[in-house]
Structure formats: structure tokens, C-alpha cells
Amino acid sequence: MSGSRPNIVIMYADDLGFGDLACYDCKDIPTPNLDRLAASGIRFTNGYATAATCTPSRYSLLTGSYPWRNPLAAILPGDAPQLVTPEMKTMPKMLKKAGYHTGIVGKWHLGLGDGNLDWNGSINGTPNDVGFDYSYIMAATNDRVPTVYVKNREVENLDPNDPIEVTYEDKPFPGEKTGRDNPELLRMKHSHGHDGTIVNGVGRIGHMRGGASALWNDETMYAVFLKEACEFVERSQEEPFFLYYAFHQPHVPRLPAPPFQGATKLGPRGDVIVEMDYCVGKFLDKLEELGIRENTIVIFSSDNGPVLDDGYIDEAPETNAACRHNPAGPLRGGKYSLYDGGTRVPTLLSWPEKVDPQVSDAVICHVDFHHSFAKMTGVALDEDEAIDSFDVLDALTGQVSTARQTLVTEGYGQKTLVRKDNWVYIPPYEGSETAWGTGNETGCRLYDQLYDMNADIAQASNVAESNPEKLAELKALHQEIYNSEASRS
Numbered sequence: 001m002s003g004s005r006p007n008i009v010i011m012y013a014d015d016l017g018f019g020d021l022a023c024y025d026c027k028d029i030p031t032p033n034l035d036r037l038a039a040s041g042i043r044f045t046n047g048y049a050t051a052a053t054c055t056p057s058r059y060s061l062l063t064g065s066y067p068w069r070n071p072l073a074a075i076l077p078g079d080a081p082q083l084v085t086p087e088m089k090t091m092p093k094m095l096k097k098a099g100y101h102t103g104i105v106g107k108w109h110l111g112l113g114d115g116n117l118d119w120n121g122s123i124n125g126t127p128n129d130v131g132f133d134y135s136y137i138m139a140a141t142n143d144r145v146p147t148v149y150v151k152n153r154e155v156e157n158l159d160p161n162d163p164i165e166v167t168y169e170d171k172p173f174p175g176e177k178t179g180r181d182n183p184e185l186l187r188m189k190h191s192h193g194h195d196g197t198i199v200n201g202v203g204r205i206g207h208m209r210g211g212a213s214a215l216w217n218d219e220t221m222y223a224v225f226l227k228e229a230c231e232f233v234e235r236s237q238e239e240p241f242f243l244y245y246a247f248h249q250p251h252v253p254r255l256p257a258p259p260f261q262g263a264t265k266l267g268p269r270g271d272v273i274v275e276m277d278y279c280v281g282k283f284l285d286k287l288e289e290l291g292i293r294e295n296t297i298v299i300f301s302s303d304n305g306p307v308l309d310d311g312y313i314d315e316a317p318e319t320n321a322a323c324r325h326n327p328a329g330p331l332r333g334g335k336y337s338l339y340d341g342g343t344r345v346p347t348l349l350s351w352p353e354k355v356d357p358q359v360s361d362a363v364i365c366h367v368d369f370h371h372s373f374a375k376m377t378g379v380a381l382d383e384d385e386a387i388d389s390f391d392v393l394d395a396l397t398g399q400v401s402t403a404r405q406t407l408v409t410e411g412y413g414q415k416t417l418v419r420k421d422n423w424v425y426i427p428p429y430e431g432s433e434t435a436w437g438t439g440n441e442t443g444c445r446l447y448d449q450l451y452d453m454n455a456d457i458a459q460a461s462n463v464a465e466s467n468p469e470k471l472a473e474l475k476a477l478h479q480e481i482y483n484s485e486a487s488r489s
């Protein structure tokens with residue numbers, strides 16, 4: 001595979017769990033297009049994000065380094081300065097060296113600007129400054145202001161006479177309608193947080209005013225990003241391209257478009273997963289129509305594990321309980337958690353021309369794409385580039401069934417744990433045992449936890465006491481990697 005330059009597409013869901021797709025044994029959500037993708041390539045059973053929250057995971061995906069090395073890599077507000085800065089060595093920059101045309105469509109959540117961001121001019125510090133030739137993004141999340149699209153360096157459809165102002169201080173603008181003070185204007189109530197500016201009848205995190213002509217509509221967002229993704233590949237089909245297509249589903253607020261409302265018995269959370277699956281199907285159709293599907297690597301995964309109540313009352317806990325749908329499948333925990341449900345996520349890779357359909361148990365992590373694709377395209381990494389990214393190309397292409405031996409992932413608040421082979425060690429931590437308001441177990445405990453993932457995928461039995469040697473080995477390994485300057489060779 002070395003020296004080849006297929007197109008690369010990374011589709012990244014937002015908060016999709018290990019048990020949310022039919023190809024991962026889910027019975028409650030029809031996802032025929034993702035199942036088609038799975039059947040055409042490799043379905044990984046041990047595919048990991050580096051973190052149980054969004055910003056740190058995405059940071060790793062693009063930089064090939066662990067997020068806990070950077071103390072700023074936490075869930076960012078919508079007006080945060082760029083976390084991935086122009087001097088950093090990124091995967092899209094590496095692919096540009098190999099001659100790729102690069103683009104991002106969808107959720108960014110890695111900060112914009114270099115401090116004191118002015119949304120009304122040309123923004124310095126966008127994905128275009130860190131390796132993307134084209135970008136069409138939402139700045140942060142669909143529950144954070146500003147609720148506008150940013151195309152390359154500018155807010156799309158902005159009227160200069162109605163400038164945008166944004167603040168994350170707890171101080172509404174004069175006259176602003178907020179979820180806290182105007183609950184009668186809400187069509188979806190919040191359960192925690194999300195009581196800032198009301199946009200489209202939904203309270204968001206943060207405050208904004210102005211920009212009326214630029215505001216997005218949640219129900220058309222799926223179509224807007226799909227169109228952008230398809231147009232990017234149409235424009236780029238003559239050269240190898242890399243597209244990072246970052247979905248907003250099934251992150252809150254979950255507002256499916258009318259054709260998808262009621263598509264599942266799980267309420268809006270299930271319905272937006274069907275909506276996302278529709279987008280996957282249409283996008284794959286586009287690749288086929290252009291005759292480039294065979295030589296395009298299509299990866300699908302999720303930035304972190306699932307959550308039911310993430311701050312809005314949309315019946316997810318009730319409907320999921322009624323259907324006995326566990327969005328993390330057999331795994332314990334979910335988004336924010338140190339347990340496997342936080343970071344082990346659906347991971348599919350299809351490359352029809354080169355890769356045979358199969359299921360792989362190899363342990364791979366999103367942080368590894370950078371190094372693996374450098375290997376594939378023949379780009380030499382600098383010594384200080386992609387410092388935690390392993391070359392797992394042979395596992396990604398299905399030639400071998402093993403990959404990483406060790407992996408350090410993190411839960412909310414940069415609390416880390418280590419996996420080695422089938423063993424997981426979670427160090428003692430102080431902290432809340434459930435993530436605020438979500439009911440999700442964080443994994444924080446005041447004692448050592450050791451799990452044998454082969455015997456106990458649900459992490460139900462802590463075997464630390466009965467395996468003192470293994471415990472000591474993993475403790476030492478965790479410290480060694482945590483204190484290292486780089487973990488790849």
C-alpha cells in the first residue's frame with residue numbers, strides 16, 4: 001500500500017455510541033447506509049477515540065498527539081481561540097505534502113481566531129490556517145453560539161449592518177431573549193445549562209446578538225453540510241483529496257428534519273441518527289456517480305461515546321429505557337466516562353479497490369490515522385510530528401489483525417487511563433461518579449480499577465486486587481507514557 005494516494009474521507013459522528021448502529025448489533029435504529037459501508041470494508045471492534053469528549057478527540061485526530069499533553073485541550077466555548085495553531089504539524093498539512101486537496105465540512109470545535117475574535121471581518125485562524133484548502137464549518141457545537149456557518153474566513157450570509165457579537169460571560173446582551181428569562185419562547189426545554197440565547201426556539205450555551213440573516217436552521221443543517229461535502233468532492237475529483245466530513249448528529253439539540261421525525265421509536269436521538277445515515281448514503285452515492293468510490297478510503301467513526309440527557313429534555317432517557325436500547329452496546333459508561341463506553345466507538349473503513357470485507361479486533365485509535373496515512377502516501381514525518389500516532393496501516397487495510405499494544409485515553413477533565421493488550425487500568429481519581437446531569441458514569445473512583453476486556457467487556461468486575469502483578473505493570477506503564485514526551489517510535 002505504500003506510495004498509493006487514494007482519496008481519503010473521514011466521516012465523524014458526534015456522540016454516537018458503540019451500540020447505535022445495526023452493524024454493531026443495534027436493533028432499534030435503521031442505518032442501512034452505514035451497514036452497507038460496514039459490509040463493504042472493515043468493521044473494527046476495538047476502534048477508539050482518544051477522549052470521551054469532542055474537542056480533545058478532534059485535536060488528536062488532526063494532530064496525531066494525545067490531548068492531555070496540551071492543557072488547553074478541553075471542551076471549548078464557541079468563541080475560544082484556535083487550539084490547533086498554524087505552527088502545529090497536522091494531518092491535512094501532511095497530506096498536502098503528498099499532493100492532496102484538503103477540505104473540512106461540518107463541526108469544528110477546535111477554536112477560531114487568535115484572541116478577541118471579530119466575527120464580522122475576515123477571520124485569521126481558521127481551518128484554512130492549519131492545513132485545509134477549503135472549510136465550511138460550524139465554529140463549535142450545535143448547542144453553542146454563534147449559530148452561524150463559517151465559510152473559509154467569513155460568516156456566511158452576514159449583513160454588515162447587523163454585526164454579530166458573542167460572549168461567554170454570564171451576562172446577556174440588553175434585550176436578548178434567553179432560555180433562563182424567557183422559557184415561554186422555547187420549543188425544547190433544557191435540563192441543565194443551555195439557558196443562554198434562544199435561536200430557533202432553542203436555548204443555547206453563551207450569548208449572541210446580531211447576525212439575523214446568517215443564523216442557521218437546525219432542521220436544514222443535514223442538507224447544508226451534505227451539499228457542501230458533495231460539492232467539495234465534485235470540485236476535487238481530479239486530484240487526490242482528503243475530506244473531513246464532521247456530522248453534527250446525534251449531538252444535542254437533536255432536531256431532525258421533517259422526513260426523519262418519527263423514524264425510530266427512540267425519539268429525536270434515534271431519528272437524527274437515521275438522518276445522518278441518510279447523509280452517509282447520499283454521499284456514498286455521489287462517490288459512485290463520480291466513479292471514484294473504489295479508490296476512496298471512507299472511514300466512519302465518532303468523536304466520543306453516547307449520552308442520553310446532555311442538557312435538553314427530548315425524551316431520550318425514557319424512550320431508550322422503554323426500548324431497552326443501550327447506546328453504548330455492551331460497554332460501561334458513555335460520553336465523559338473513563339469506562340470504555342466513553343471512547344470505544346463504531347469504526348468502519350472501506351476501500352473497495354484494496355481492502356477485503358472483514359471484522360477486525362485490532363486495537364486502533366483515531367490518533368493513528370496521521371502516521372498511517374503518512375506511511376501510505378510516502379510522506380516522512382518530522383521527529384516532532386504526530387508524536388503519539390502509531391503506524392497501523394496494515395491493520396487499517398486488513399492485512400494484519402493486531403495493531404496497538406498500548407493506548408492512553410481520557411475521560412472528562414483530562415483524566416487518563418491506559419489499555420495494554422486486553423487489560424485496562426483506571427487510576428484512582430477524585431471527582432463526581434456521574435457526569436453533571438447526564439447520569440453517565442464517569443469512572444471516577446478513589447481506588448485502582450483493573451479490567452480484563454477479553455473476559456469482561458462490560459467492565460463489571462474490578463480484578464485489581466486479584467492481579468497485583470498486572471496492576472503494578474499497568475500502573476507503571478501509565479506513568480511512563482504520561483510522563484513521556486512522545487509515545488510513538
Ligand code: NG6
Pocket residue numbers: 014015053054055075109141143192193194205251252304310311
Ligand atoms: C457540555 C454541555 C453539553 C455538551 C458538551 C460538549 C452543559 C451542561 N453541557 O458542557 O451539552 O455541549 O459540553 O459536547 O452545558 S462535545 O461532544 O462537544 O464534547
Ligand code: CA
Pocket residue numbers: 014015053054251303304
Ligand atoms: Ca462529541
